[in-house]
Amino acid sequence: NAGVTQTPKFQVLKTGQSMTLQCAQDMNHEYMSWYRQDPGMGLRLIHYSVGAGITDQGEVPNGYNVSRSTTEDFPLRLLSAAPSQTSVYFCASSRRLVANEQFFGPGTRLTVL
Amino acid sequence: SQELEQSPQSLIVQEGKNLTINCTSSKTLYGLYWYKQKYGEGLIFLMMLQKGGEEKSHEKITAKLDEKKQQSSLHITASQPSHAGIYLCGADRGTGSQGNLIFGKGTKLSVKP
Numbered sequence: 001n002a003g004v005t006q007t008p009k010f011q012v013l014k015t016g017q018s019m020t021l022q023c024a025q026d027m028n029h030e031y032m033s034w035y036r037q038d039p040g041m042g043l044r045l046i047h048y049s050v051g052a053g054i055t056d057q058g059e060v061p062n063g064y065n066v067s068r069s070t071t072e073d074f075p076l077r078l079l080s081a082a083p084s085q086t087s088v089y090f091c092a093s094s095r096r097l098v099a100n101e102q103f104f105g106p107g108t109r110l111t112v113l
Numbered sequence: 114s115q116e117l118e119q120s121p122q123s124l125i126v127q128e129g130k131n132l133t134i135n136c137t138s139s140k141t142l143y144g145l146y147w148y149k150q151k152y153g154e155g156l157i158f159l160m161m162l163q164k165g166g167e168e169k170s171h172e173k174i175t176a177k178l179d180e181k182k183q184q185s186s187l188h189i190t191a192s193q194p195s196h197a198g199i200y201l202c203g204a205d206r207g208t209g210s211q212g213n214l215i216f217g218k219g220t221k222l223s224v225k226p
Contacts, residue, residue, distance in 0.1 A: 004155075035216075042218035043201065090155060101146070102203075102214060104156040 001026050006091050006105035013081040013112045021076040021108050023091030029103070031094045032074040033058070034066065036087040037107075043090065049074055081112045117202055119217035126192050127225050134187045134220045136202030142182045144205035146214065151198045159187075159200075189222075197224045 007022045025032065033048035045058030049068040063085060065077040074093075078085060088109050092102040118137045126132050136145070144163050148156040160169045162178035162185060169176050173190045189196055199221050203214040 033214075040218065043203075043216040045214070092156075100144075101158045101161060103158070104148075106155040107153075109153075 003027065004091055004093055004103050004105035006089075006108050008108060009106065011108060011110050013078070013110065015082060015112060017081050019078050019081065021078075021089055021091075021110075023074045023076065023105060024072050025074075025091075025093040025103070026072065027093060027095070027103065028071060029093035029095050030071065031096070031100075031102075032068065033092050033102070034064070034074070034076045035090045035092065036060065037090060038087050046076065046089075078110075083112045086110060086112045117204055117215060117217035119200075119202060119220050121220060122218070123221040123223075125223045125225065128193060129191055132189050132192055132222070134200050134222075136185045136187070136217055138183045138204060140183070142178065142185070142204050145178055145182075145185045146203040147176050147185070147187050148201045148203060149198050150201060150219070156201065192222075192224045194224045194226055197222055 004025045013019060030051045034046040035043040036046055037043050044060050046060055046064050047055055047058055047066040049055045052068050052071050055066050055068055068074050088107050090107050091105040094100045094102045116139045120135045124132060146161050147159040149159055150156050160176045162176060165180045165182045167178045175188045178185045199219045201216050201219045203216045
């Protein structure tokens with residue numbers, strides 16, 4: 001199994017551009033989530049999904065959209081990139097909703113100029 | 114809202130020395146997770162604790178959850194350069210949380226050869 005994969009690994013955007021961060025898992029996990037990691041702030045939850053067709057907001061959802069059309073894929077869309085969205089983004093998945101290990105992808109390092 | 118405080122924020126130890134990292138919650142912990150992150154990479158799951166007083170070990174790393182389920186400690190015995198990285202504690206938000214995890218801000222560990 002590849003586990004959780006994320007593309008791209010690095011990305012540079014200009015303010016106002018849009019893009020999609022890809023996340024896929026091959027473990028048939030129902031639960032998937034997106035986090036951003038910033039210095040001094042730790043990991044913060046952006047959006048999550050408890051199954052195909054079901055998504056909800058986390059702590060810091062503004063400026064991001066998600067969809068979950070399949071169990072495997074959970075893309076994160078930046079609608080109009082801003083310098084405040086410069087961060088490292090991690091996708092994670094788990095088999096159950098609680099009391100369960102989350103598997104993390106390798107991350108996408110995004111810079112918005 | 115629940116918060117996780119980690120201490121210390123950073124730690125430099127000589128190879129071979131023991132060390133302890135603490136994670137304290139403002140509320141009862143339903144599930145406590147320890148992850149390790151190597152610089153520039155994703156998170157690697159170490160251990161999960163659920164029951165008050167529970168203790169788990171893997172190689173030279175031992176994690177404990179106190180009886181009141183509000184504090185956890187991670188202890189490394191005879192540290193090695195391979196132990197260097199950022200250690201994060203994460204916790205289930207509790208019933209109705211839809212599986213979301215909150216994270217501490219991390220402890221950066223450096224091990225001097």
